[in-house]
Amino acid sequence: MFRRDLLFGGAALLGAAGLAHLGSAMALHGVQELVVQQATYQLRHQRTAGMVSLSSDAPPPVLYGRQGQEMRFTVRNTLDEYTAMHWHGLRIANAMDGVPYLTQMPIGPDEGFAYAFTPPDAGTYWYHPHCMTMEQMAHGLTGVMVIAEAEDPGFDSEEVINLRDFRLDAADAFLPAFTAGGAARGGTMGNVQTANWRQGPVYDHSAGSLVRLRVVNTDTTRIYKLYLDGGMARIIAWDGHPVSVELPVPRAGAPLLLAPGQRVDLALAMPVEEGRQVGLMADLHSQPPRLMAGLRAVGSGPARNLAELKPLARNPLAQPDLDRAELHEFVFGWTPEGDAPNDGFCGTLGYTFWSINRTAWAGDAASGTAPLAVLERGKSYVLRLRNESPNLHPVHLHGLAFVPIGSNRRSLPPLWTDTMLLLKDEVIDIALVADNPGDWAFHCHVIEHQKTGLTGFLRVT
Ligand code: C2O
Ligand code: CU
Ligand code: CU
Numbered sequence: 001m002f003r004r005d006l007l008f009g010g011a012a013l014l015g016a017a018g019l020a021h022l023g024s025a026m027a028l029h030g031v032q033e034l035v036v037q038q039a040t041y042q043l044r045h046q047r048t049a050g051m052v053s054l055s056s057d058a059p060p061p062v063l064y065g066r067q068g069q070e071m072r073f074t075v076r077n078t079l080d081e082y083t084a085m086h087w088h089g090l091r092i093a094n095a096m097d098g099v100p101y102l103t104q105m106p107i108g109p110d111e112g113f114a115y116a117f118t119p120p121d122a123g124t125y126w127y128h129p130h131c132m133t134m135e136q137m138a139h140g141l142t143g144v145m146v147i148a149e150a151e152d153p154g155f156d157s158e159e160v161i162n163l164r165d166f167r168l169d170a171a172d173a174f175l176p177a178f179t180a181g182g183a184a185r186g187g188t189m190g191n192v193q194t195a196n197w198r199q200g201p202v203y204d205h206s207a208g209s210l211v212r213l214r215v216v217n218t219d220t221t222r223i224y225k226l227y228l229d230g231g232m233a234r235i236i237a238w239d240g241h242p243v244s245v246e247l248p249v250p251r252a253g254a255p256l257l258l259a260p261g262q263r264v265d266l267a268l269a270m271p272v273e274e275g276r277q278v279g280l281m282a283d284l285h286s287q288p289p290r291l292m293a294g295l296r297a298v299g300s301g302p303a304r305n306l307a308e309l310k311p312l313a314r315n316p317l318a319q320p321d322l323d324r325a326e327l328h329e330f331v332f333g334w335t336p337e338g339d340a341p342n343d344g345f346c347g348t349l350g351y352t353f354w355s356i357n358r359t360a361w362a363g364d365a366a367s368g369t370a371p372l373a374v375l376e377r378g379k380s381y382v383l384r385l386r387n388e389s390p391n392l393h394p395v396h397l398h399g400l401a402f403v404p405i406g407s408n409r410r411s412l413p414p415l416w417t418d419t420m421l422l423l424k425d426e427v428i429d430i431a432l433v434a435d436n437p438g439d440w441a442f443h444c445h446v447i448e449h450q451k452t453g454l455t456g457f458l459r460v461t
Contacts, residue, residue, distance in 0.1 A: 153212070165219050166190050166192045168192050184353040186446075240416075252289070330373075395420050397441075403431055
């Protein structure tokens with residue numbers, strides 16, 4: 001078996017089989033040890049040193065779990081800086097959320113932290129550090145987490161695509177992860193686009209088969225504009241949760257915006273003709289469209305039809321009561337001149353450019369922060385998200401899922417999510433039930449914005 005099959009759960013690794021194939025070192029007594037470490041990898045022409053992963057020579061693996069079943073991870077830190085691991089999109093106990101100072105102390109060099117949680121929802125999620133976030137994510141530490149449905153949804157195989165950029169120089173060494181000019185505006189884009197740390201990998205799947213394609217944008221900055229070239233497809237889940245409406249399949253000229261933190265699951269019918277390829281394409285600014293990943297039909301099999309798939313079972317999300325919901329407004333904008341951010345153990349970019357409700361985040365440190373709002377457990381709320389800047393912000397809320405109910409700029413399908421992309425000058429109302437107690441980080445997922453002020457938290461009592 002190829003290494004990528006071990007790590008990425010290719011065609012042979014589905015559902016229970018996928019769980020069984022996790023390396024034995026990783027499944028010690030049901031506890032997987034995740035060792036945060038330096039890595040070297042050939043992203044482009046030469047090997048790039050100074051990467052951060054969970055092994056010395058491979059991308060962070062896909063972590064597999066099952067809805068309603070406990071997962072346990074010990075995160076061990078072998079770097080000479082602090083870290084903390086966050087499980088993006090999982091509605092789990094606050095103490096397991098991995099946010100330094102808010103939910104746990106950062107994990108120091110040679111220290112570990114034992115995470116244990118039971119994912120209530122099936123779907124596509126991901127994990128990344130929430131301390132030294134800019135450096136560690138930019139250098140590679142972003143991985144996908146797949147939570148299988150309790151009931152097999154009937155695909156022949158699946159493919160997980162972790163999209164992200166790296167910022168490399170001509171010798172394939174890391175460039176600085178950000179520039180001040182980028183952080184103050186739309187973010188600093190990477191210059192090497194990858195899928196699963198490779199440029200345009202092609203994966204084989206049986207001709208005529210039904211493939212579940214899980215696409216995750218784990219980049220620190222780029223809003224990917226994606227579309228499919230070839231194949232019959234349907235969008236079946238968005239940001240982890242099954243969709244309840246028919247969404248257009250993104251095609252050339254009408255791409256889908258997938259912002260940092262967001263995920264889309266597609267059901268794909270492979271071409272019946274051997275050798276035919278379906279491309280996951282990205283529209284990149286002032287460049288020809290790029291093949292991010294290909295799926296190639298191999299062999300010959302009976303042609304299956306998308307209509308054979310029954311809809312995914314809904315996740316157990318509480319419906320907000322809009323008649324009784326209390327409204328809270330949050331304004332995302334630039335900051336008045338503020339203090340330099342606190343410099344705790346979790347890194348600072350050294351600038352403050354952004355704010356929520358005119359308050360810049362004081363920094364990932366032990367002092368100087370207060371909740372932006374206090375929500376009463378079990379009650380329904382409408383949060384009005386107002387973008388007062390010309391830049392786009394994928395606003396992410398930990399620990400809770402929410403649904404958009406209106407925008408001043410477009411009609412939004414009612415897709416449950418944890419990360420809402422705000423366009424220029426857009427105001428979006430989202431609704432939720434505050435059913436998970438704790439202090440939940442609330443921030444832009446453009447990491448340069450997050451780390452220069454566009455962060456806060458909501459307290460659910
Ligand atoms: Cu995916 Cu607070 O992050
Ligand atoms: Cu998160
Ligand atoms: Cu932002």
